[in-house]
Amino acid sequence: MDWAYFLQQLINGLTLGAIYGLIAIGYTMVYGIIGMINFAHGEIYMIGAFHSLITFLICQAAGISGILPLTLLLMLFVSMVLTSIYGWGVERVAYRPLRGSFRLAALISAIGMSIFLQNFVQISQGARVKPMQPLIEGGITMMKSANFDVQLSYMQIIIIVLTFVLMVVFSTLIAKTSLGRAQRACEQDRTMAGLLGVNVDRTISTTFVMGAALASVAGMMVTLYYGVIDFYIGFLAGVKAFTAAVLGGIGSLPGAMLGGLLIGLIEAFWSGYLTIEYKDVATFGILVLVLIFRPWGLLGKPEVEKV
Amino acid sequence: MAGFSMRPCGDFRTTYRQDTRIFDTTVVRNAAILGIIAVALIPFVLDGYYVNLFIQISYFAIAALGLNILVGFTGQISLGHAAFFGFGAFASAWINNTTGIPVLLSIPLAGLMTAAVGLLFGLPAARIKGLYLAIATLAAQFILEDFFARANWFTGGSYGAAANPVNVFGYEIYDDFSFFYVCLFFLVVMYLLGTNLMRTRDGRAFVAVRDHYLSAEIMGINLTKYRLMSFAISSFYAGIGGAMYGHYLGFVSAEGFTILLSIQFLGMIIIGGLGSVKGTLMGTVFMVLLPEVMESGVSALSVFDWASSTDVTDGLAYIKEMAIGLAIILFLIFEPDGLAHRWQQIRAYWKLYPFSY
Incomplete structure (x- = not known):
């Protein structure tokens, strides 16, 4: 057993898992509040990645890309705001008119939205892969073994720390603020919450905006981490993050994070030790097993159905 | 059988037989027969472009009817129908290439094979429903797509598989003109089967499962059985449609079934x-x-x-x-x-x- 190799896979898996977790939170929050899967969420993440890249290019053109912290903050801020607007718009156009419709209608409309957004980006940005120059380089060598150095790059540290911070912030937001209380009320009983003076429409819109903002952070991290993005990254990442949300127990915030980390680790170890070829099959195979034996996920509560 | 030539105003049905009739009036029945005859004349009247469109419509329509039996009639959901469609295409080409069974026979056989695969991936449906089922079938889509790309013995891997043209009693059908009638035949047969299915006990059970599965179960309908059956039938249709698609193009590539x-x-x-x-x-x-x-x-x-x-x-x-x-x-x-x-x-x-x- 090569511990250095193991440690490296662990680090890579955690980084990947943190990104999946950030996207998964968006799925889980929306499911929690209106009981539907926002299938366009993966595309929102992809749009976030494009926004951060565009912001960076504008910074470069304006000549302020030398000041790294300012550029990064600008990228984060602009991409979060713009992507949130998309999240809001998607809810307004494709989901709100269908809220009273049969349950799968919203799911299918979400898929339609996903196709629409994907092709929209493809037309407006072109189909080619977009490169991004590395902004944050270097790292720490954690361990040296005979044939292998374990690297923990600064980028990976930023991803894991930022994910952790955002996780804490959003958990507090939902547990402590009046907005969070309104969200939890809508989750339990939307009609009753409305009768008690909660603005249900606005609460649902806010949930979409929050999810989109988190997804845009994930998009920016991926842009910086891998250095390439294209219009197609949203779909697979979206499906994987959704798998993560289901694995952790959909509707549960810590569950989404845990599921994300698990999926990231499974992927890293599967491709590190077995074969890289069936990586996606492994993920989806696990998903099917979870769905059959524990559909409410690791941290979720089973739904009790009353007649 | 259709009794009246005109239907009285409103829905007056006094017997079960009236209720399960395919055509309400003789006029509707005759119109349907005339419609089929009119469609059969298309290749003589319109040019190849429209014949090609009709062929596309027919194989997609057969597969879509399968999905409608699953989603519209039984109330399940599948996001992996294209994978079953693709499986049918590969299965028919494989059966025909390895065993030499004629194509007209290998198409229904491919349908049965796809039904078996659909049954396998429908197994989660025995336990889960709605949204979770959507995801399980999504997983089926990705798993099958990966399988197409890598199972060289079955699909030819990234090279794809060659599918022979339809052979009717030694007469090979290469052109659209003749294939059109093969399509029309399958389309009519499969749609009649689908319509008739809904008039049977099993068809009514599907609808009962869709409308209120708890009541259905209380009335003695075996939910697991009918959910799985619906998956199998839906995949059967997808397999037939896919097989026709494969034999029409003459070549099946792993990339088309996304x-x-x-x-x-x-x-x-x-x-x-x-x-x-x-x-x-x-x-x-x-x-x-x-x-x-x-x-x-x-x-x-x-x-x-x-x-x-x-x-x-x-x-x-x-x-x-x-x-x-x-x-x-x-x-x-x-x-x-x-x-x-x-x-x-x-x-x-x-x-x-x-x-x-």
């Missing part, structure tokens, strides 16, 4: 009308014609400079996909019961024409 095609199938049955056999056909026609109409629209616009630029022609493929997404959303919002419902309204309007009450 999630986008699965969604297009869903789009067909939503636009046509969930739980309507006739609607499935309408939805398929809509979905196949939509890109064609857009294309001719763009070429009509190309007299203008801005429309003939390469940007527009290059972007057209994506604009078509965008239009599919948009059509699904708009139909869900404005006509969730689909074209079949709209057709009923038009008929009702003309029936009562000058005096609407």
Whole structure:
């Protein structure tokens, strides 16, 4: 057993898992509040990645890309705001008119939205892969073994720390603020919450905006981490993050994070030790097993159905 | 059998036999027969472009009917229909290439093989429903797609598989003209089967499972059995459609059966009308014609400079996909019961024409 190799896979898996977790939170929050899967969420993440890249290019053109912290903050801020607007718009156009419709209608409309957004980006940005120059380089060598150095790059540290911070912030937001209380009320009983003076429409819109903002952070991290993005990254990442949300127990915030980390680790170890070829099959195979034996996920509560 | 030549005003049905009739009146029945004859004349009247369109419509319509049995009649969901469609295409080519069974026979055999695979991936349906089922079938889509790309013995891997043309009693069918009739035959048979299925005990059980599964279970319907059966039948249809597609193109590549095609199938049955056999056909026609109409629209616009630029022609493929997404959303919002419902309204309007009450 090569511990250095193991440690490296662990680090890579955690980084990947943190990104999946950030996207998964968006799925889980929306499911929690209106009981539907926002299938366009993966595309929102992809749009976030494009926004951060565009912001960076504008910074470069304006000549302020030398000041790294300012550029990064600008990228984060602009991409979060713009992507949130998309999240809001998607809810307004494709989901709100269908809220009273049969349950799968919203799911299918979400898929339609996903196709629409994907092709929209493809037309407006072109189909080619977009490169991004590395902004944050270097790292720490954690361990040296005979044939292998374990690297923990600064980028990976930023991803894991930022994910952790955002996780804490959003958990507090939902547990402590009046907005969070309104969200939890809508989750339990939307009609009753409305009768008690909660603005249900606005609460649902806010949930979409929050999810989109988190997804845009994930998009920016991926842009910086891998250095390439294209219009197609949203779909697979979206499906994987959704798998993560289901694995952790959909509707549960810590569950989404845990599921994300698990999926990231499974992927890293599967491709590190077995074969890289069936990586996606492994993920989806696990998903099917979870769905059959524990559909409410690791941290979720089973739904009790009353007649 | 159809008893009246005109239906009395309103839905007066006094016997179960009346209720389960395929055609309400003799006029409707004769119109359907005439319609089939009219379609059979297409190759003599219209040129190859339309024959090709009809062939596309027929294999997609068969697969879409399978999906409608699953989604519209049984109330399950599948996001992996394209994978089953693809499996049928590969299975038929494989059966024909390895055993030499004639193509006309290997198409239904491929349907049975696909039904078995559908049964396997439908197993989660025994325990989960709704949203979770959607995800399990999504997983099926990805797992099968990976399988197509790697199982060299079965699909030829990344090279794809060659499929022989249909051979009827030693006469090989290469051209669209003859293949058209093979398609028409399968289309009519499969749609009659589908319509008849809904008149049987099993068909009614499907609808009961869809409408209220708890009541259905209390009334003695075995939920697991009917959910799995629905998956198997749906995959059977997908397999037949896929096999026809494969033998029509003569070549099956692993890349054609993506999630986008699965969604297009869903789009067909939503636009046509969930739980309507006739609607499935309408939805398929809509979905196949939509890109064609857009294309001719763009070429009509190309007299203008801005429309003939390469940007527009290059972007057209994506604009078509965008239009599919948009059509699904708009139909869900404005006509969730689909074209079949709209057709009923038009008929009702003309029936009562000058005096609407």
